[in-house]
Amino acid sequence: MEALKRSFGEIRKYPSAVIGVIMILVLIGLAIYTVATIPYSEAIRLWRGGEDIWYSTPRNAFPVWTNWFTDVKQPETIVMFSEDNPDVTKEYTTTSSGKTDIKMSYTFDYTADDFPQELSLFFKTEYVAKEPFASITWETPDGRTIRVGDLAVSRKQTYRISQDEALVRRLGGEKPEVGLFADPESPDPENPQVLKGTYKINVSVLLFEDTGDASAEYVVFGEVFGWAGTDHRRRDLMLPLMWGAPIALLFGLLASAGISVLTMIISAIGGWYGGVVDGIIQRITEVNLTLPFLSILIMIGTFYSRSIWTILGATIVLSIFGAAIKTYRAIFLQIRESTYIEAARAYGASDMRIIFRYLIPRIIPLLIPGLVLGVPAFVFLEASLAVLGLGDPVLPTWGKIINDAWVNAALYNGYYYWILEPAVLLMITGLAFAMLGYSLDRIFNPRLRGL
Amino acid sequence: MAENNSSLLDVHDLKLHFRASAGIVQAVDGVNFQLNRNEAVVVLGESGCGKTSLAKALLRLLPRNVAEYSGEVYLGGEELMGLTDEEYRKQIRWVRMSMVPQAAMNALNPVLRVGDQVAEPMMIHAGIKKEEALAQARDMFSRVGVSADFLHRYAFELSGGMRQRVAIAMSLVTLPDLVVLDEPTSALDVLTQANIFNLLKRIKKEFEVSFILITHDIATSSELADRVAVMYAGQIVEVGDAESFFSAPLHPYAQKLMASVPRLRGDQELEFIIGKPPSLIDLPTGCRFAARCPRRFEKCDQDPPVFDMGNRRIVKCWLYEGN
Amino acid sequence: MAEILEKKLKDQDFSDTGALLQVKRLHVWFELRRFGFGHAGYVRAVDDVSFELKAGQAIAVVGESGCGKTSLMKTILGLNTPIKGDIIFDGMKLSELDRKGMMEYRSKIGFVQQDPYGALPPFMSIRSILDEPLIINGVKDPKERNERIRQVMEEVRLSPVDDFIEKFPHMLSGGQQQRVVIARAMILEPKLIVADEPVSMLDASVRVEILKLLENLQKSHNLAVIYITHDLSTVRYFSERIFVMYAGKVAEKAVVDEILNNPLHPYTEALLTATSEPDAANARIYKEVPPGEPPSLVNPPTGCNYHPRCPKIIEGLCDLEDPPEFEPVPNHLTLCWLHKDA
Structure with missing residues (x-):
């Protein structure tokens, strides 16, 4: 041979x-x-998993490299979990009435030229009988504070900020993912521009029992994801x-x-x-x-x-x-x-x-x-x-x-x-x-x- | 050079080199010889000495990987190397010089009737009509000893000897001055071989044609040879008339070669040449036979010139310096 | 057809004459089939050939292509099956051998082929080429095989062995390739070598070298050799006896000098005339050789196979009746009616 x-x-x-x-x-x-x-x-x-596995990825997102070829930079997906993340602060405050207030605050930079696809919060809580109560506020780079919403959270609760009708009304009919990021001084209010800078979303969860805990994952669903993008079932x-x-x-x-x-x-x-x-x-x-x-x-x-x-x-x-x-x-x-x-x-x-x-x-x-x-x-x-x-x-x-x-x-x-x-x-x-x-x-x- | 009236072919310093992956193959490397009208010269050489390339160089049947093709070739006084390929094809090849290629009997076109194949060169070169060409082919068939019935046969229906005769007929139809025969009988049986040589001898007389017979077979080469040229490693090392060559070759290689020919009778001890010829890609400086030569001496480190021994006999060997 | 054969073979005897090889009324006929089935006749490649060969004896089988010499050779090698007749080699009857017996039979006969390049598998090194017969014939110990390979390479003068043993056939010259072929034929220490035109494809300068090598091996190993050739001029350097074959039959058998000096069969005469010697006088004469071609082996002519080409034909006899074997000179046999009175 x-x-x-x-x-x-x-x-x-x-x-x-x-x-x-x-x-x-x-x-x-x-x-x-x-x-x-x-x-x-x-x-x-x-591959066979559904929304339970692929909850934190955007649907039909383009791969990130598409941003190299366009002037309008599409937002990437931001996923922030309340635990072990330096950009998230989490504080426990116990009130006299035996309630515990958990304040979680997510700080992130938003520098894309376009608005994200969706915003969501995924809560996980531990409690015995009474569902904890969460209230969420939004801080823009120019110092405005917007109340996002309040809700009772079960053990596993998804709060789709983008689908909150009340928030839409508060934002003057604007979709939340647009309204929350829009620059109020946009030259054309019909066609708002993104206000770039450091945003903060504050989540405060009130526990009504002695024991229990809460955590939340905050996801800004971008228009681009990873090097390959995602499909219709959010799979990478x-x-x-x-x-x-x-x-x-x-x-x-x-x-x-x-x-x-x-x-x-x-x-x-x-x-x-x-x-x-x-x-x-x-x-x-x-x-x-x-x-x-x-x-x-x-x-x-x-x-x-x-x-x-x-x-x-x-x-x-x-x-x-x-x-x-x-x-x-x-x-x-x-x-x-x-x-x-x-x-x-x-x-x-x-x-x-x-x-x-x-x-x-x-x-x-x-x-x-x-x-x-x-x-x-x-x-x-x-x-x-x-x-x-x-x-x-x-x-x-x-x-x-x-x-x-x-x-x-x-x-x-x-x-x-x-x-x-x-x-x-x-x-x-x-x-x-x-x-x-x-x-x-x-x-x-x-x-x-x-x- | 002998500017003889009857000189037909003069070859000066003919070179044909090929490109190969390992280097340049110097298949024909400065060949000189001269041939008279109605004369047969045998080019004797062992496999790989460049003798088939010499035939190709003479007929300008060149492959695509030619690295060098140079020298002077005069046919009847006319210089051939200056002709364009088109001129050469129209005026020389198969008009004044034709060829019976090696294993010609297997080189016939299997899907054409042999008569049509023989007629083809006439139709191309003489521009005559097919009927007339076929009539001439029929005539040529009878002259090479093939029955006219065979005109309409295909090559595979003919025996080896018959096919060889057809190939010879094909080379003769345009009545060329010179036919190059490349190993015309090497694949044939002894009796057929003898018959083909009888035929070639007759043709030489009848058509007054000249032959260049390229062969490795020393014994049968004597059947046709007026003169003998011995080729070794791309060069001609000795040329002489058949009489003197076969009785006393000069070059040590030719001497050894002659001594290696088995004979039917006589007590001569057979000899062989130790070693093998040099590669045509990596040729030694000096005499190319020196490494195997029993008579080598210091001078052999330099390339020997061609010594003229008189009587149209030349030898490329230092032993004959000063003769 | 069978009847004729039966008649021909009636008086077969297989007595032990002490010969190494006995070929007894051997008929190698190949059946021709029409459209893959249906009998269409026989090619009578070897038609009633008998001879004996003693240990250490060298014979030459001379003939043109298609005369049956190759079929005879292949039958002796056990590659063709005869339709009638038998071969007895070293006490083994070819027709009665089983698989194992056949292996032994074949291992005792070495085969040297014509075209050394074609005879060597191009993808094997010299070592593997020489290893193969040993492995096949059950030499299990690699050390022993290696020793045997080196020894046989020395014997055919492929030395220094290390320069050649790992080479591939295409790296060797024609003469060296043929030495490998001979080494392969010798490696099982055979008693008989069948050499099929062992030098016809080689250059003149190496031919003699190979012939001498074969001769030395024959002498030193007391080998019987069957040398098959078309070239009468080489046989006398090598063999004692010549068998001239024509169209499936042995036309003439005699010792070398007898054949060369006193050919009895007109075909042998023609062969001798046709064989050239290097002599400038050749160019001036026409050779007297019969025209035509050997006959078809499917429909051989009646009478003597050679009669259509024979210049000495006896009308009414040669063209009608098969010549028997005549012995006009002691130990010089010929199938020719010219010698019917001898």
Whole structure:
């Protein structure tokens, strides 16, 4: 296998191959990092989770990098929890009547050019019988204080400031997320501007019992979130983008390697034994080539199982008797007549030894580029099935993101990032393997190299 | 140089170098020889000595990776290297100089009838109609000993010997002055080989054509040779008439080569040459045969010039300095 | 067809004559099938060939392509199955060997092929190439294999061994490649070497080297050698006897000098005439060689196979009746009616 090593060493001479290898290594690095940092069960939990998990993320937020390309900087999401946060002060005051007043005050800078999507407070309280009472006030950078609202809070209470009708009225019909941040000296009151600076929201929770506690998480839902943005279910797209990498690579590599190797072995067996064995393999191949591959996959996905393993198995089974059998067979028939094989027979090599030790190594230089070039094809296949709604029901994949985006009319709504991100990753994957594959083809099959 | 009236081909310092991944292959590196009308010269050489490249250089059938193609080639007094490719194709190749390529019997087009293939050069170069060309092809077939019935056959229906005859017919249809034969019989059986050489001898007389026979087979080369040129590592090291060459070669390489030819009769002990020829990419300075030469001496570190031994015999070896 | 064969084989005997190799009335016919089934005749590649070979004896089988010499060779190597007749090698009857017996049979015959580059798997190093026969034939100890490989490489003068052992075939010259092929043939310590045109693809300057190497090995190991060639001029440097084959049959058998100096069969004569020696006089003469081609092996002519090309044909005899083996000179046998009165 020295020769193979030498050929791989030649990769360095092909810049496109080097770039391809680097890209593949980055993808593999991403895949390993993902699996190591977000374990499978956690990924599934997050991906399938609803509002209970994704309560603090904005809906359909653009990724933060979109701010680099616009003059109007969109607000980022601010999440402040009352515990262990230096920008939140929390004071307990016990009154003579045995009540405890918890004052929490959140200080934050607001420097975006546009108003946030939503404002919310998520309370958690401990009490025995009587619900604590919370009152919230708002301090603007120019020194105004606005009463936001008062409410009784249960053990787990969400206060959606943005939906507080009373507050809307107090703000003169302005939506709270606008009114609270608006500059009163805006030149056009119809179209208020953001007053930038340090804001403060004070939450005071009054406990009516001796024991008990309260905490609150304050969230300013921005218009941008994270490096990937979020989807219609507030899920951070980073999760499926990252987890899509190991799944896509695994699917592509397993399918491509499985198919290439099995196809090669089958055609080697047919080519070596010839006769009936070869005849059967050829007939199966011919029948298989007329079967509508995608339609069968769709049927399996629709009626049987959409599990990625089922689809992988079906893909392999339906592809091993592919057109490559004919190509390999033609080559094997030629190699079979090589005099070195005649020599091997003369010194007693068994059929299996001839197939695996003398026939197959000759075709590996052809197989490897084909295998590499096959990977993106199967990555795209998996994505395509997911786009058609036949993706694995539990796994976060790139195809699933596109499917979600498509179902939710992402482009119509202008959420281009939603489709762009998985598409770019798919393209990078395809490009990486294609760049390496075509270079390998030139290395292993010098006739293609040209002079 | 011999400005003989009957001189047909004069080659001066012909070079053909190729680019390869490992470096420049100096396949033909300063070749000089001269050929008279109706004369056959054998270019003898072992595999990888550049003899096939020499044929390609003469016919200007160049691959794309040519690094250098230079020198002077006079055909009947006309300089050929100055011609453009188009002029060369129209005026020289297959008009005045043609070729029977190596393994010609496998080089025939499998999907054309052999008659059409033989007629093709006439239609291209003489511009004659197909019917007439086919009639001439029929005539040429009979002269190379192929039945006219075979005109309408395909190459795979013919035996190796017949295909070789068709390839020879193809090289002769335009009545060129010079035919380059590249290993014309190496893949043929002994009896067929003898028949083909009989045919070539007859053709040489009948058509008054000159041959350059490129071969590695010393024994059969004597069947056609008026003169012999020995090629080693891209250069011609000895040229002489067949009579004197086969009885007493001068260059040590030629001597060794002759001594390695197995003979049917006689008690001569066979010899062989130790080592292998230098790579055409990394040639030694000095004499290229020096490393294997039993008669080498200090001078061999310098490249020997060509010594003229008189009687159109030249040798590129320091042993003959001053003769 | 079967009847004719039966008649031909009636008086077979398999008596032990002390020969290493006995080829007994060997018929290697390949069945032609029409559209994959249905009998369409036979290719009579080897048609009733018998001979014996003693240990340490070298013979040459000379003939043109398609004369059956390759089929004969492959049958002796156990790669083709004869339709009739048998081969007895070193006490083993080819027709009665089981799988294990076949392994042993094959391990005792070394095979040197024509094209050294094609005969060596290009993806294996010299070490693996030489390792293979040992592994297949059950030499389990890697140390022993290594020793055997080094020893055989020394024997074929691929030395210093370390310069070659890790190389790949394409890094070697043609002569070195052929030495590897010979080393592989020798590594199982065979009793018989079958050499199929071992030098025809090599340059003139190395041919002799390989022939001499084979000769030395033959002598030092007391090897029997079957040297298959189309080139009569090389055989006398190497073999004692020559078998001239034409169209599936052995036309003439004799010791080398007899064949060269006193050819009895017109085909042998033609071969000798056609074989050139380096002589400037050749260019001035036309050779008297028969025109035409060897006959089809599917429908061989009636009578003598050579009669359509033979200049000495006896009309009414050669074209009708198969010539039997005549022995006009002691130990010089020929299938030719010209010698019917001898």
